[in-house]
Every structure is written in structure tokens, then in C-alpha cells.
Amino acid sequence: MSSSSRIFLSVCILTKNEAQFIGDCINSVKRVADEILVLDSYSTDDTVAIATAAGCRVTQQPWVDFSFARNTLIAQARGKWILFLDADETLHNAALLKFRLRYLTGKKTGGFLMERTEIFRHKDSGKIESVPIGLVRLFRNHAQVRFEYTVHETVDASILKAGFEIGILKRARLHHRIFLSERAYIDAKQKKYLEMIESYLAGDGDDGWMLLHKAKTQWYFERTGEALATYLRVTLSGWIPTNIRATACCHAASLYVHHGKPDEALLFLKQSFAFVKDQSLAWLVKGDLHFAAGHYSDALACYHRLLPTLPSKYQTCIFSYLYTPAPVKLFKMGCCHLALGNIGKAYLLFKAGLRMQKRSAENWLGLAHCYHERKDYPQALHAVMECLALNPEWNQALTLKKRIVSRASAVSRSIAV
Known part of the structure; x- marks a missing residue:
């Protein structure tokens, strides 16, 4: 983090008993932040100690509402640009974010809509899902730019009212790990x-x-x-x-x-x-x-x-x-071909999805279905186990695993006879 004369990017974080998450959050921005400000609402765990040890500037005040807290941090920030993270979020491709700001031409852009990947476990299916939502969390440090609303707060309207435009930030994104909370x-x-x-x-x-x-x-x-x-x-x-x-x-x-x-x-x-x-x-x-x-x-x-990419406006x-995301699109299309009996086309789509993202549980499941239809039970079992390693409570994958094991056992018994 830099001296006050060279502060370009201020990272701001709100906390209340976030010891489980705050370390990862801070580590994800340390290389790009010129200062990290933490506003804590009197945590009773180790949140403040962790943030202080990491070099953050920590202040405490009683909780009022979300906009009040965020605007308090904006008033403390010394950077030309401000980035807000929640304590249970991490920033990915951070260097690209700062590169985009450093080489921003013109002064019309007052803020950026960022992708936040919501990672949560579905209540009914047990599946861990990822959904890309949009939030304006990166914006200029400007006197007229402030958050509004007591909850689900936004800074968008004030950026536009101040005469700025809002751009789309590509590649750098936030990960929100909801599934880790009870x-x-x-x-x-x-x-x-x-x-x-x-x-x-x-x-x-x-x-x-x-x-x-x-x-x-x-x-x-x-x-x-x-x-x-x-x-x-x-x-x-x-x-x-x-x-x-x-x-x-x-x-x-x-x-x-x-x-x-x-x-x-x-x-x-x-x-x-x-x-x-x-x-x-x-x-x-x-x-x-x-x-x-x-x-x-x-x-x-x-x-x-x-649409497999971020909107342009x-x-x-x-x-x-x-x-x-492209792997999800390929999985959806593969499932249609699988249901239509086009096993070969489905297989190619699932494989393409895995080439794009090896940790795509959906495409591992699709591949398992293809192998199962071809009666290649060893490969089917391998694929479904790869899926469950990524998504261990997904009911659909657990059901397919039981079916594969049952069919494989039946084949083994028939061969033995």
C-alpha cells in the first residue's frame, strides 16, 4: 500500500463479525490497493485484529444502515478511485481492474458496473450454482457520488446525476461465496x-x-x-x-x-x-x-x-x-441433444464446456450421462465422481451415481454367470 501522495485506488470494506472471511477478502486486493479502509460495527470476533494486522486502516462506529456506512468510508477515502467489497467477497483478476483504470481515456466515465458471481447452494437440489449479477462497486472519488437506500444500496443514480457515464468492467470480477454461510x-x-x-x-x-x-x-x-x-x-x-x-x-x-x-x-x-x-x-x-x-x-x-459475454451498455x-457463461450455455444445449437422442452431439458440447472450464460440474454430469447411455460404466462413474468432487450434495448427480453403480454391478453379475 502506498503513501498518501500516491494514492490511486482506495478499497473499502464493511465488517461485523467477519473473521471467517475478512482475510481472504483483504488478500484478494492487497496487490492493487493503495489503501484499505475497514469500517467495523463493533465485531466481537477477531475481525478487527485480522484487518489491523494486514495493514488496513480500521475505524469503528455503531450500525445505522448500509448507505450511511458506505458513505462514511467514502468520506475517509483518499484515492482517486474507490472500490467497495463485502467481507465475504474476493476480487479476481485484480491487476486487470487497476490496468483498466490507469489507461482510462477521458473523464466521462464515473464508475463501472462489475460482475459479481453469486455462488450459492440451491435449497431443493443441493446444487452449488453460480450466477453473474451486476453491481456498480468501482467509481470515482467525487463529492457528489454517494450511496442511497438503507439496504440493497446503490451508487448508480448519483454517478449519473453528477454528469458521468457508467461503463462495463470486463474480466475483473467479484466472487460472493454465499454457500459458505449457514x-x-x-x-x-x-x-x-x-x-x-x-x-x-x-x-x-x-x-x-x-x-x-x-x-x-x-x-x-x-x-x-x-x-x-x-x-x-x-x-x-x-x-x-x-x-x-x-x-x-x-x-x-x-x-x-x-x-x-x-x-x-x-x-x-x-x-x-x-x-x-x-x-x-x-x-x-x-x-x-x-x-x-x-x-x-x-x-x-x-x-x-x-448471451455468453457481458452486455456492452x-x-x-x-x-x-x-x-x-459459455460452459453453462454448452451444458444447456448438450442436455437438449441428450434428450433428443443425439448422444454424439451432446458429448461434443459437454467436452467443449470442460475445455473452457475443467471445474464445470454441470458438464461433468452431462458427460456421465453420455457414457451411461453408451453403457461405458467405468467412464460414466469417473465423470460423475468428478462432478460430485465439485458439487458433493447435488441430488441429480447422487442419483445418477447410484444408477451407474447398479448397472455396472448388474453387468458384472451377468458376466460372472
Whole structure:
């Protein structure tokens, strides 16, 4: 970290009992940060000791809300640019982030939308999933740039109001390791968030951003009817930005798919495309809808349309699902070919996905299915074990493993006889 005369990038972190995560968070930014500021809300574990030992500048104050805390750190930051991380996040490809800032031409860009990979365990399937969402966490240190909202806080509006543009930061990304937290902790946090959202909406009941998050949290707690009503309100409110309304349409469609109402889902997806034409989320939901109905060729056509890279413009971003990573797109397409009986095509797609990302549990599972269909049980078992090494609680993989072992045992017995 640099002396005050050379400070270019200030990294800011909020903490409260984050000893489990804070070390990894700090280590991920140490090589690019000129200063690391930590605002702690009186942790009772080793958070402060770990941050202090790592050379961070640590201050403490009672908790008020998220924007208040973040804006407190902005006021302390001395860098030309500010990067915010949550304590359970890590920065990947950090050098590319600083390189992008150093060689930024012009002064129109006031901040960058960054990809944050949400890594969580699905409650029903046990599968660890990764979803690329978008957040503006990197921005200029400017007097008019401040966060708003008590929870699900954003800095976007103040950047635009200050006369700046928001760019898209490619390759450098945040990893948010939700799956490492206990379910009870996540539930308690979401309950608290919903209370904060309700309190905010009591004063401004028409805020689209908060209504969207209210619906998402209602969905999390399986309050389906309430979630759908809130999503519908967002989609019908003309003053709400179109990308937020498009997101609400996709989420509502997903809920209808889950509850076996494809016609209602398709209506919402049609409206989502009307709001934002070039997006991945609506094509993903539509593909999953067709796949669940057994319309595999239609699903394949939808999956072909998935965007495998970040959008180029901030205004058209679907923040809750920026794009479909190429290995995931290949897996989805491979599953369609597998269901259509095109084992050879499916095999090639799964192998291509693994060439792109060897740790793709989905494509290892797809490969296991291909070997199983070919009755190559040793290779099938190897592939499914590779999948389970990455995703040990995925029910679908565990079920396939049992089936492979059973078939292999039956073959062995028949040979012995």
C-alpha cells in the first residue's frame, strides 16, 4: 500500500463479525490497493485484529444502515478511485481492474458496473450454482457520488446525476461465496433485509428498485402469491426503468414455470423482451420452460440465443443475470441433444464446456450421462465422481451415481454367470 501522495485506488470494506472471511477478502486486493479502509460495527470476533494486522486502516462506529456506512468510508477515502467489497467477497483478476483504470481515456466515465458471481447452494437440489449479477462497486472519488437506500444500496443514480457515464468492467470480477454461510444465518439476514425494505417503502412505496428486491425476498421465503403481486406491480409501473421491469417479468415467469403455468410465464417473457430485447435471462427462462415441457428442439433454439459475454451498455443490463457463461450455455444445449437422442452431439458440447472450464460440474454430469447411455460404466462413474468432487450434495448427480453403480454391478453379475 502506498503513501498518501500516491494514492490511486482506495478499497473499502464493511465488517461485523467477519473473521471467517475478512482475510481472504483483504488478500484478494492487497496487490492493487493503495489503501484499505475497514469500517467495523463493533465485531466481537477477531475481525478487527485480522484487518489491523494486514495493514488496513480500521475505524469503528455503531450500525445505522448500509448507505450511511458506505458513505462514511467514502468520506475517509483518499484515492482517486474507490472500490467497495463485502467481507465475504474476493476480487479476481485484480491487476486487470487497476490496468483498466490507469489507461482510462477521458473523464466521462464515473464508475463501472462489475460482475459479481453469486455462488450459492440451491435449497431443493443441493446444487452449488453460480450466477453473474451486476453491481456498480468501482467509481470515482467525487463529492457528489454517494450511496442511497438503507439496504440493497446503490451508487448508480448519483454517478449519473453528477454528469458521468457508467461503463462495463470486463474480466475483473467479484466472487460472493454465499454457500459458505449457514442456512439459518442467511434466513435471518434475509428476514432483516425484508424488514428494512418494508420500512423504506413505507415512505416511498413506488420505488421500483426496492419493490423488485421486496419481491425477490418474498420469493426466497416461498411467499409466492405476494411475490407475484409485487412483481406485477413493478411491470405495470411506467415510471420504473425498463431494465428493472424486464427483470421483474423474468422473475415472475420463473415463478409461473415452477408452479406449472407455462402460458402465464410466456406472457411475462414476451413483455420482458419488449422492455429489453438483447438479454440472456428471458431466453434462459424460456428455454427452461420448453425443456420442462419436453419441447427439446424449442429449448435448444432458446439456449442458442443466450448471451455468453457481458452486455456492452449499462442501460440494457439485467442486473440479476448479466449473461450466461459459455460452459453453462454448452451444458444447456448438450442436455437438449441428450434428450433428443443425439448422444454424439451432446458429448461434443459437454467436452467443449470442460475445455473452457475443467471445474464445470454441470458438464461433468452431462458427460456421465453420455457414457451411461453408451453403457461405458467405468467412464460414466469417473465423470460423475468428478462432478460430485465439485458439487458433493447435488441430488441429480447422487442419483445418477447410484444408477451407474447398479448397472455396472448388474453387468458384472451377468458376466460372472
